[in-house]
Amino acid sequence: MTTPAEDLAQAQQAIAALKAAALDYTTNRAFTSEYEIAGRRMKFRSMVEVKQLLDFWRVEESRAQRLINLASGLPAGNRIPTRMGG
Secondary structure (H helix, E strand, O other): OOOHHHHHHHHHHHHHHHHHHHHHHHHHOOOOOEEEEOOEEEEOOOHHHHHHHHHHHHHHHHHHHHHHHHHOOOOOOOOOOOOOOO
C-alpha cells in the first residue's frame, strides 16, 4: 500500500513523462506511428492515447493532493461555491 505522498509523486512523474512524450511526438515523430529495423518493430502511442493517459494521471494527482490536504487539516479543495436564490 502506498501513501498519498507517494501516489502524488508517481502521478507527477507520469505527467512529466507524458508531457515530454507529447512534445517529442509533435516535434520528432508527428508522421511516424511505427517502424521496423532489422526485424525489430517500434510502435508509438497516438496523441489521443497520450492525452487519455495524461487526463488519467491528472485525476490521480488531484486525488492524492486532496488526501494530503485532508490529512494535514487543510480543505480538500474540491468544493464549488454556489449561491442559491435571487
